[in-house]
Structure formats: C-alpha cells, structure tokens
Amino acid sequence: MAEVSYRESHKYEGKGAEYEQYYRTGAWQRFLWSREQEIILKILEKYFAGKDVHLLDFACGTGRIAALLEDRVKTSTAVDVSVSMLAIARQKLERTEIVEADITAGNILKPRTFNFITAFRFFLNAEPELRRAAIGALVELLDEEGYLVFNNHQSLGSPWTKLLDVRHRQKNPEGIFNVMSIEEMKELAWGAGLEILEVFPVGFFHPPKIPVSYRLNRAIDNLASRLKCLNRFSESPIAVCRRRKNHRVDSSPDKEMTDGVDR
Numbered sequence: 637m638a639e640v641s642y643r644e645s646h647k648y649e650g651k652g653a654e655y656e657q658y659y660r661t662g663a664w665q666r667f668l669w670s671r672e673q674e675i676i677l678k679i680l681e682k683y684f685a686g687k688d689v690h691l692l693d694f695a696c697g698t699g700r701i702a703a704l705l706e707d708r709v710k711t712s713t714a715v716d717v718s719v720s721m722l723a724i725a726r727q728k729l730e731r732t733e734i735v736e737a738d739i740t741a742g743n744i745l746k747p748r749t750f751n752f753i754t755a756f757r758f759f760l761n762a763e764p765e766l767r768r769a770a771i772g773a774l775v776e777l778l779d780e781e782g783y784l785v786f787n788n789h790q791s792l793g794s795p796w797t798k799l800l801d802v803r804h805r806q807k808n809p810e811g812i813f814n815v816m817s818i819e820e821m822k823e824l825a826w827g828a829g830l831e832i833l834e835v836f837p838v839g840f841f842h843p844p845k846i847p848v849s850y851r852l853n854r855a856i857d858n859l860a861s862r863l864k865c866l867n868r869f870s871e872s873p874i875a876v877c878r879r880r881k882n883h884r885v886d887s888s889p890d891k892e893m894t895d896g897v898d899r
C-alpha cells in the first residue's frame with residue numbers, strides 16, 4: 637500500500653485546534669517555544685539588522701512563527717496546504733498574506749522572492765521526496781542574499797532521542813519514528829545548493845517520562861548552549877542557511893562546510 641504523503645497529515649477537520657492546544661499545554665512544547673522565540677529574534681537581529689525583511693513562513697500551520705515576526709518585518713507571507721491549520725492562522729495573523737497552496741506542486745509564489753524564509757517542524761516529518769521538493773521550491777523563492785532558517789525537532793544528536801529511537805526500533809520495527817541528524821540537515825541544505833552557516837541548539841534535557849520543570853529546563857539550556865562542544869546534543873536545533881557561493885558539484889557538505897558550523 638502506498639504511504640500517505642506528509643502533505644495530507646494536517647488536513648483533517650479539527651487538526652488546527654488540536655495543534656494549537658498541544659502547543660499551549662505541553663510543558664516541553666511551551667519550553668521549546670520560549671527558546672525558539674529567543675533564537676528567531678536573535679537571528680533577525682544578527683542577519684537582518686538595518687535591512688527590509690520580506691518573510692515567507694513555509695508550512696506555517698497555525699501561524700506560530702509568522703505571528704512572532706509579522707510586526708517586525710516589512711512584508712509577511714505564510715503558506716500551507718491545510719485549510720484546518722490556516723483557519724487558526726487567519727484568526728491570529730493581522731499583517732500576513734496567507735496563501736493556501738502546495739508550492740511543491742507548481743510554485744505559485746514565483747517569481748516573488750523573500751530574504752527570510754522559515755520552515756519549522758516540517759522537514760523532520762516530511763518524507764524524503766517531499767523534503768527535497770520543498771527545499772528546492774524554497775530555494776527558488778530565496779533572494780540571492782537571503783537566509784533560510786529551518787529546524788529539526790527530533791535530532792538524533794540528542795541522547796534522549798537516540799534512546800527513544802533504539803527502544804522504538806526494538807518494540808515496533810515496522811512503525812515510524814522520525815529522527816534526523818545534524819549531518820542529514822547539512823546534506824539536505826547542501827543538496828539544494830545551500831550551506832548551513834550556523835546551528836543554534838534548543839532543548840537539552842528531555843528524559844522520557846520524567847517531568848522536568850520549565851525553570852530547570854531553561855537553566856540547563858542557558859548553560860549548555862554556552863558550551864559549544866555540547867551543541868550537537870540538543871533535541872531541536874535551528875539552522876541558518878544561505879546560498880552556497882562558488883559551490884562545486886562534486887563536493888560534499890563535510891569537505892566544504894564553513895568554519896564553526898555547529899556554533
């Protein structure tokens with residue numbers, strides 16, 4: 637039987653409300669979101685200071701990322717395939733143009749370009765064909781000097797993810813438990829003609845089934861993210877990419893990766 641594409645996963649009625657609830661109530665999700673907000677704003681300050689920012693929030697879902705950014709950028713556009721997710725985004729977003737479309741099936745946003753493209757909680761769960769199609773379509777929309785920022789919310793670098801992955805494969809070898817390593821993030825970007833400039837670590841301490849307070853998680857993240865040697869152990873890293881300059885066709889990410897990629 638053919639597997640259903642991730643494109644279809646958020647289309648059922650009520651999914652938008654369900655997703656919103658998950659973010660408001662889950663302790664780990666609330667903690668991650670607080671860190672993600674800080675980092676996204678840091679990226680805005682570091683990479684876009686003094687520039688007019690034209691944002692595209694890809695796979696925007698209920699509008700989490702666009703809602704954080706829409707008042708801080710010159711123009712804001714958000715795109716998603718799910719009517720249910722977009723119904724919630726429409727209630728939240730005031731300055732954002734909302735587009736219901738699948739840009740991998742005819743890129744209707746072309747020939748527009750954006751200098752800040754975000755893609756959160758998408759690539760990990762998208763099947764390989766959709767990952768490649770989506771990043772390819774996003775590169776077509778990325779300004780020459782623009783940045784694509786994406787995250788991987790189940791990084792295999794995290795010891796907790798690794799533990800769950802091993803357990804899942806033992807218990808349910810046929811089932812799906814998506815994980816992505818930092819190397820796979822680099823390869824995904826590289827294959828689309830991008831390079832990762834910087835990886836921000838998010839979420840270090842997530843032992844399965846043990847409740848950890850928000851304050852303790854913040855303290856651990858504050859400390860661990862200062863120690864660069866620990867960066868690859870976070871669960872939900874955020875990568876900043878740009879177009880590769882003078883890239884060679886026969887090269888690989890590890891050969892040509894810029895210095896300090898895991899900062």
Ligand SMILES: C[S@@+](CC[C@H](N)C(=O)[O-])C[C@H]1O[C@@H](n2cnc3c(N)ncnc32)[C@H](O)[C@@H]1O
Pocket residue numbers: 642643644645646647694695696697698699700701715716717718721737738739740755756757758770
């Ligand atoms: C887990 S949600 C993430 C929403 C949001 N980015 C966030 O971080 O809260 C993933 C979203 O990807 C959307 N999606 C899946 N395939 C897509 C495609 N081909 N084009 C646009 N959106 C897509 C789904 O409809 C869903 O809303």
